[in-house]
Amino acid sequence: MKSKRFSDEDLMKFADGELKGGKAMDILTAILEDTPEATDIAKRLAVFTSTRNALINSVVGNKNDPKQ
Numbered sequence: 001m002k003s004k005r006f007s008d009e010d011l012m013k014f015a016d017g018e019l020k021g022g023k024a025m026d027i028l029t030a031i032l033e034d035t036p037e038a039t040d041i042a043k044r045l046a047v048f049t050s051t052r053n054a055l056i057n058s059v060v061g062n063k064n065d066p067k068q
Helices: 008-015 022-032 036-060
Strands: none
Touching (some): 008 022, 008 036, 022 036
């Protein structure tokens, strides 16, 4: 099931901590539900979260990596 209840832009803002207020709470509530839609939203959000983390690590480096 492909959920478009939330746009990719909204999920990206949520992952970056830039989405505030009711829309952020709606996303959080939707993820915590025990539904197929919640699983879909969580998977979509995971893409933006991992991309964000990879970008941050490439710019500032991984502080936990003893090689750096």
